[in-house]
Amino acid sequence: MVVEEKTTQTSKVLMVHKKDWKKVGEEFYGKDMMNWELKCPSCGHVQSEISLLKHHFKNERDGNGKELTIEEILKRLKGKEKWFYISYECEGRVNKGYGCHYVNGGFIQLHELLVMDEGYRRRTFLFANDEANKKLREFDVYDEVERIMEELKKRCEDAGNNWDDFAWDNWIPEKAKESILRSWNIWERTPMSWFKNRREYEPTHGERVKRTKTTYDKKEYVIEGRYLHRLNGCGLIITDEGEVEHV
Numbered sequence: 001m002v003v004e005e006k007t008t009q010t011s012k013v014l015m016v017h018k019k020d021w022k023k024v025g026e027e028f029y030g031k032d033m034m035n036w037e038l039k040c041p042s043c044g045h046v047q048s049e050i051s052l053l054k055h056h057f058k059n060e061r062d063g064n065g066k067e068l069t070i071e072e073i074l075k076r077l078k079g080k081e082k083w084f085y086i087s088y089e090c091e092g093r094v095n096k097g098y099g100c101h102y103v104n105g106g107f108i109q110l111h112e113l114l115v116m117d118e119g120y121r122r123r124t125f126l127f128a129n130d131e132a133n134k135k136l137r138e139f140d141v142y143d144e145v146e147r148i149m150e151e152l153k154k155r156c157e158d159a160g161n162n163w164d165d166f167a168w169d170n171w172i173p174e175k176a177k178e179s180i181l182r183s184w185n186i187w188e189r190t191p192m193s194w195f196k197n198r199r200e201y202e203p204t205h206g207e208r209v210k211r212t213k214t215t216y217d218k219k220e221y222v223i224e225g226r227y228l229h230r231l232n233g234c235g236l237i238i239t240d241e242g243e244v245e246h247v
């Protein structure tokens, strides 16, 4: 008997940049994200923004008792980015009779894909089309992220108890080093305690990120640069000009 070898890998989480995720989505479903079909990892329900809205507003009527058009339905769905819901929650949570109650941010984690967007990671449902998911794997950066973090871990191990022996990356300016050492070169704290203090959702060491901050007089400004972990889920952004911003 010939046993067919499984070629699809489902145990590892895929990590894909948003631009690549969008590229694949557009290739298989077209430019309008409303038509993209995603699959709930818990019950397998296939949903799109269009199907979700159709089901949701199925029984609603306008003032004259007429069924709502898609345009009218869309007007009622304000404030959320288009792909927000269908990539994260099963339709069953809003439309009874379709799918289940699974949500990506819940206690049980079944997500197989993280979409990376300027330093944020978003747990996302896979596409309903297996060919699209196969294509997505070509853009997977999971191994690269692992490699970077393993390398940083090794440097922390090599430094042992002594921060003087830690090999800093050359893109990290003195001011940023001082900021880290203020919290971590005290008591029994070592480079490894700093490394272990990282939270799962933080960007990868050195990853390019973008954040919007607000000044005291409520003006918004954008910071772009490389991410560096500091303390308890907070980090520093090192801009290309060598400026250090707390985030």
Ligand SMILES: [Zn+2]
Binding pocket: 040, 041, 042, 043, 044, 045, 090, 091, 092, 099, 100, 101, 102
């Ligand atoms: Zn479901």
